[in-house]
Amino acid sequence: MGADLRRDGLPGGPDTAGTQPGGGPRPAGTQPGAGPRPAGTPKTVGLVWGLLVLNTLGSAGAKTIVPLPRSLIQMATMGALVAAFALALAVNLRLRIRASAFLFLLTLLLVPSMISSVDLESGFGALFRCARLALFIGTLWLLSRWWDGGLTFARHHIRMYFAVLGSVAAGLVISPGAALPELYGGRLVGALWPLTPPQIGQYAAVIIGLTVLLVLGRRTDRVSAAVVIVPSLVLLALTHTRTATLGLLIGLVLAIGSLILTSAAARRFFSWTVLCATVAAVGFSSALQAWFLRGQTQENFSNLTGRAKVWDALLAAPRTASEQLFGTGLGDKSFGGLPIDNSWLAVYQEQGLTGAAIVAAIIVVLGGVALLRPPSLQRACAIFLISYCAIASYTEAGLGDASPYLLHLAVAASLLAAPAEATALPTPAVPVPRRRIPRWARKAEVN
Template sequence: MSTGLSERLTTRIGIRPSRRVVAPDVRRRRRVQMVWGLLVLNVMTFFPGSPHLLPIPGIVGKLIAQASLVGALMLVLTVNRPVRVRPSVFIFLLVLLASEALLASVRAEFLFGALFRASRLLTFAMVLWLLTPWWIRRDLLLVRTHLIVLWFILGSVVVGLLVAPGVALTEDRLNGILWPIPPTQVGHYAAVAAGLTIVLWLSGLLRRSVALASVLVAIPVLLLTHTRTALIAMLAGVLIAGLSLFTARTRARRFLAIGVGVFTIGALTLGSVVATWLARGQDSEEVTALTGRRAVWESILATPRSTFEQLFGFGLSNKSFNGLPIDSNWLGTYYDVGLVGVAITVMLVLFVLTAAWFRPQGPQRALALFLVAYCVVASFTESGLSEASPYLLELTLAASLVYQVNTREGAR
């Protein structure tokens, strides 16, 4: 019987030709990935003053970034229906931090802005809590989704560099110009993408060709941003993750041995080049002052405070002091949410680090250790662990990897 006759007969008797059916689990997985992508978009702050090619008004760019959190909340409610969440010490501490930020913001000088940031952090924590049913899947869904989103971001940066290199390399540091991304954030995304790629490859979860392509793009982008913090944090995270796989993976042992050799040879032969790159055109006084950060930090510590302000801070700010960036997670947290907020943030990091330390050897442990090590090293000159930020997202990824579930749940 011919194909055409068969189709006519099936249509006549009420049977439609078969169509490609997407399994419900695949649809849910795609929506979870969209939720995570919207969360990343929300923390990609729109900087209207930064150079960019697309004619996006500042108010529109900020509205897109902030509305993505609302979209993430609505979308996660459609995929997590009826609402089911897993109990999590990490999420409890995060909600506690957001609640403390709301309390501190009530007495803030700029009340509306502080309350908005605190409410945003609380909503951010709620979305992350609603994603807990997809924590620590065997396919590492959230980690792979985060890496894919980072590849898209780096791809947009590279496209901007190819289209308008003079604009992208403002002051000899690479910016994102399709969506305005400052060099420090570009360096952060490149470092995390390179680090996750290397750890996944060391664990045998990523093909060599894919890993090589990712690293060959991410590392040059990182170097072009001249972001010292991101580079040092990535090296520290990869080293710790590699050591956690040292006895289990021959690939990890070979990689660390080659890395030590390359580092030694590079230090002996290219020391002046590395020193020039690290100096970034600054003299010794500027390097010692951490590019002006020390003056801001000393001013924050010298600011007079009441007992309430010492314990709970001045309310969530845009992480600046007298118009200058604070550029320290711990001093920024102390300024915004006080000693109580610092204590909660320390507990967040220590909980994930302790859970990762006692987890059995494997890819999840290595990835979690990389992310925690990266966040800890970067926290000294970058802020973000006490607010909705890429750092908080990555710390949540680490928490999801060390979450203890039974075999049946982890296989879903």
Template sequence: MGGELRRGGPTEGSVTTETRPAAPPGLVGTVWGLLILNTLGSAGAKTIVPLPRSLIQLVTMGSLVTAFALALTLNPRLRVRSGALLSLLTLLLVSSVISSAHLEAGFGALFRCFRLALFVGTLWLLSRWWGGLALVRPHIRMYFAVLGSVAVGLAVSPGAALPGLYGGRLVGAVWPLTPPQIGQYAAVIIGLTVLLVLGRRTDRTSALVVIVPSLVLLALTHTRTATLGLLIGLALAIGSLVLTSPAARRLFTWTVPCAAVAAVVFSSALQTWFLRGQSKENFSNLTGRAKVWDALLAAPRTTGEQVFGVGLGDKSFGGLPIDNSWLAIYNEQGLVGIALVAALMLVLAGVALLRPPSLERACAIFLISYCAIASYTEAGLGDASPYLLHLALAASLLAAPAEAAPLAVPRGPRRRVPRWAEDVR
């Protein structure tokens, strides 16, 4: 009877356990989905039905404000769980405000700081429910819904979904999405779904419904970064489960030799897909990215710009996309920003390595490794983006589930209990 309340109520000085009120899982998932919607962006290919950029920005920014308001409603007492990721993101926000205050990047920099503040604030409010796989399913479902819109666009208007402007690569024809975005979303949900199957947290039929269409869309995007991130991330994640999961051992045993044979048999087709019709010179300079990187590094900067950057911008330099997270952070948030984001990645990786083998740890390893690989050719680690959401999901997977907090009952008059009642107890 030690954990139960005795008849007549608690006595003086007794301590009972109060379970923290849990938010409805659907509402927490809704907030997470709204954050994902906010990070879809407004740039991309032409859609079947022309959407004004102002309308797209209204939807994305409105989703962020709604997410923050709903999270605040779920957590009105502002009970949060501190962690390295959220603390470092807060410091990154502060440094971004300092760099943007000079208005070198215009008033848009301050607006982007406000957006980042709402983004980080919403993550703080949701941190109360971090722990376990609670956010993995909303993550998969929302991105699968986004990929569903891509598939609809492909079915309705193949010409708009595979435009010549992008070299015949798949784009979003319903919502403006670029091939790297689609490839990223497909690779992430494929990896997480495979791990859920290995951990027996979902059935194979449901998994195939997600994996097969996503693989097709990933192949149509011809996105090399997403493909390599998926393969390497899954190899590391499954490798972390080999010692404790028979299913992971079987998959690892069969996948490695089969992949080697397939690489030899289909080497010509794989090379053609990987090159995407580019010349070796164009491939060697990463489709022109290296030229932008060299120009960015060669540009003169003041000491303040080197330390704090020029303020949050659109991740471009000279009108061309930077397409490298570390150089984009250096340009906009300086060496301070690079140090904070590098510390964030290292802390997450270190915590993941120190955790005992588990499905949560494997999912976190996959997300961290994927973001690390993608950071070389994609920007976004220093601002509100899908990559920060992937890392936040990894942090939630590595967090210990919140335990019930002991609640001391207020002191009150102690009732005298008859001796016969004590004997019965």
């Protein structure tokens, strides 16, 4: 991403020269390094975040160029989670964590998950998924030590998912037929790693939105941003993913709207975006409508590609009082062999009304904290991620289990965290040299 994309504006850097870590002027006569200095984030943290991203890629999707056994993919993803936890523990041996309402609610979500899974109604796989979720949350707790309201984790998020999109682009170049199969209606899939069109669209939309906000906040240069945004937009268009596109547009509107009063760049970008969108809607209305419908009939579009039928059947299924409260146990987010494709109904199915209430509390708490924060780039990025996850939850599952959506919300939580108080370094006492008086200046003794 270049040197500019890595610039975090930490105290002592080019953004705060001549200031204290708190933002005020540095007292005269003090050295730049003499004041309080926050501890930097170890490079291992970025590796841990990349392993968490790998763990949440999943093992089901389109056929790849080189057939990969699902068992091998599952071993790789679970091995990545175990390695992430081990590395996070190694870099945080003293188990220093930060208080986080988001992580507390995620931990609380384990309760209905365990209660519903111990009955083994969903098989031993439910207990295995509970263990995976616990390990996932434990890794986030260990990383919370470095949640300081900075952009560090947002940058890690962009880099890791851009690498994933790089593998998708490589598969498209190597084998266009495998990357755009007829089975998926010519939509882009992962030809090197089994990724579905909604997954690719989600990753592209998230890093596009975050990178646009970094440009508006002058935390990266336009060339580095274009390297990320332009290819990601092409991949997003090839996936024909409506949810990701709407989430990107609405999320950016809300995020940029939070910056309009304090950022001239945000106001200019918003004005130009509205103008370009109006021209595109008038001049390319037929092409946009064809892209949006994806060749579907009006009836198929109205019932959300068959999702509504699955939702109606799920809600009409008989349940015991225990199943209503705690669900049937963590599963593969399906009902009757068909994907649920709705986070709220998937949580209701697997973790009951209790789990749905906890997930709703997570969204409400993060959104409330974001609204109470003063306008800033970090707040705008958090608003984008929270709003994107809330919009995508209608047609995508994942808010109740280890998934990219929980990673998006974890980044939002890190952006909204209060900066850690810097500990002042002890200043060594400097001995004051005694002033030597010359002989000629000494007074003569009087007898």
